[in-house]
Amino acid sequence: MTGLGQQVDTFRHEALIYAGWPEFIAGTVPFILDGVRAGEPVLVVESVDKIQMLRSALGSDADSVVFGNMAEIGANPARIIPAWRDFVDRHGDTGKGLRGIGEPIWNGRTDDELVECQRHESLLNVAFGKGRPWWLLCPYDAAQLAPAVLDEARRSHEFVREGDVARESPAFRGIAASGARFDVSLQEAPARAVAVTFDALSLLKLRAGVSRYAIHAGMGTHAAAEFVTAVNEVATNSVVHGHGGGTLRIWRTESDVVCEIRDAGDYDHPLGDRCIPEADADPRGLWLANQLCDLVQVRSTGAGTTVRLHKQIDPRPRLRLLTDSEDSRRLQ
Amino acid sequence: MEVADEPDFWGAGGFFVDHLVAAYEADGAVYADKNLVVTLTHDPPGLRFAGEIDIANSTSVGKALQLTFPKTGDPHLDVSRLIFCDISGIRALVDSAHSLGDGRRLKLHGLPPQLQRVLDVTGWSGHPGLVLCDCDAGDR
Numbered sequence: 001m002t003g004l005g006q007q008v009d010t011f012r013h014e015a016l017i018y019a020g021w022p023e024f025i026a027g028t029v030p031f032i033l034d035g036v037r038a039g040e041p042v043l044v045v046e047s048v049d050k051i052q053m054l055r056s057a058l059g060s061d062a063d064s065v066v067f068g069n070m071a072e073i074g075a076n077p078a079r080i081i082p083a084w085r086d087f088v089d090r091h092g093d094t095g096k097g098l099r100g101i102g103e104p105i106w107n108g109r110t111d112d113e114l115v116e117c118q119r120h121e122s123l124l125n126v127a128f129g130k131g132r133p134w135w136l137l138c139p140y141d142a143a144q145l146a147p148a149v150l151d152e153a154r155r156s157h158e159f160v161r162e163g164d165v166a167r168e169s170p171a172f173r174g175i176a177a178s179g180a181r182f183d184v185s186l187q188e189a190p191a192r193a194v195a196v197t198f199d200a201l202s203l204l205k206l207r208a209g210v211s212r213y214a215i216h217a218g219m220g221t222h223a224a225a226e227f228v229t230a231v232n233e234v235a236t237n238s239v240v241h242g243h244g245g246g247t248l249r250i251w252r253t254e255s256d257v258v259c260e261i262r263d264a265g266d267y268d269h270p271l272g273d274r275c276i277p278e279a280d281a282d283p284r285g286l287w288l289a290n291q292l293c294d295l296v297q298v299r300s301t302g303a304g305t306t307v308r309l310h311k312q313i314d315p316r317p318r319l320r321l322l323t324d325s326e327d328s329r330r331l332q
Numbered sequence: 333m334e335v336a337d338e339p340d341f342w343g344a345g346g347f348f349v350d351h352l353v354a355a356y357e358a359d360g361a362v363y364a365d366k367n368l369v370v371t372l373t374h375d376p377p378g379l380r381f382a383g384e385i386d387i388a389n390s391t392s393v394g395k396a397l398q399l400t401f402p403k404t405g406d407p408h409l410d411v412s413r414l415i416f417c418d419i420s421g422i423r424a425l426v427d428s429a430h431s432l433g434d435g436r437r438l439k440l441h442g443l444p445p446q447l448q449r450v451l452d453v454t455g456w457s458g459h460p461g462l463v464l465c466d467c468d469a470g471d472r
Contacts (some may be wrong), residue, residue, distance in 0.1 A: 200386075204384055204388075205343075212341075225445070232416075239387055280426050280427070285419060
């Protein structure tokens with residue numbers, strides 16, 4: 001058992017199971033304060049209302065904490081690991097600890113988002129499990145979440161804290177299994193989905209078709225162009241790595257346009273879609289898809305690969321907080 | 333919610349062919365396929381792109397670029413009519429910028445929003461070999 005004031009000597013991935021706001025405060029504030037008082041960098045990625053609550057509970061100590069909005073950073077859960085990677089790299093290996101709090105799963109995530117968030121929680125073990133020591137606490141609201149979600153948290157976290165007690169989780173699946181092929185199957189594409197096959201020479205017409213479909217569904221032209229760009233890169237992966245082409249299916253739900261691309265190739269890189277590209281030769285297709293889409297689901301069985309891209313038709317009702325600054329950056 | 337009338341996915345044929353043929357005939361093309369025409373510009377010295385670059389033509393385009401760049405100075409690329417450019421296309425530009433050597437760079441004119449967005453998202457917008465040109469020439 002590790003006391004809150006202790007520094008960790010490996011990556012410590014710990015779930016905090018709480019019920020209601022008083023337990024949330026009791027579980028997080030001492031963890032934050034111990035870090036602040038030890039001079040450790042602390043990053044808290046939470047909902048806006050929880051950030052407000054933490055700020056008032058922390059008082060002036062809140063000034064030593066960096067806060068991030070999970071609804072923004074984690075709208076697509078595949079963007080969370082790069083954010084933590086940035087935090088960890090930014091502070092280098094100073095000999096000091098690092099602390100983070102991240103709550104990617106809340107009541108209100110769609111079924112598809114929940115599954116991808118659970119995959120994200122496992123992939124944190126792969127991304128950071130063998131790197132520099134730091135401590136990540138992931139709150140789970142037992143009052144709001146289904147028991148099966150808490151069970152999965154016990155499998156994806158090496159430690160589980162309940163009340164004042166943190167214990168090793170006997171159900172933890174381990175680092176190696178955390179990066180195993182993700183085998184939670186996707187729901188079947190609806191029968192009404194439009195299905196077409198493609199190869200390198202039909203990508204131009206494919207882009208035109210996806211653009212027409214998305215705009216007809218009511219997506220704005222800017223969002224549709226982003227979606228087309230993402231679909232094109234995933235289809236290009238099928239051309240290059242999936243025996244020359246594949247099958248595209250496209251349909252709309254009440255909120256999203258969904259595009260699924262299937263090919264006969266193999267893809268077994270658990271972190272491949274969330275590694276920040278640096279060298280010119282680094283792969284960028286799935287990275288780009290994650291930056292331009294609201295959810296990207298990758299499944300590869302060895303007998304074929306399926307990538308499903310989701311883009312909201314109208315992001316406003318869900319308060320996606322995409323800042324203008326992202327769009328206003330210009331090539332220097 | 334069902335959509336009663338799905339658009340015909342493939343739509344009608346004939347994309348930018350007329351536009352491309354016009355560009356091809358108007359000037360000496362150094363590269364042309366059915367999706368893209370690249371023509372020489374003289375003031376400033378460089379190339380003008382019209383059409384789309386994707387995995388089907390990016391390798392050929394990259395090779396053509398390296399053969400046609402002026403031997404000195406920074407080539408200017410008018411990309412204002414480059415309707416679409418995928419990652420492989422940008423990689424072809426980045427590679428050809430490297431091949432210039434001597435600190436020479438590609439100067440881009442009229443960057444369309446799609447291309448700007450891809451450069452930003454892929455981390456290539458700060459690439460030392462690609463710069464946005466602020467001179468007026470070539471923006472016509």
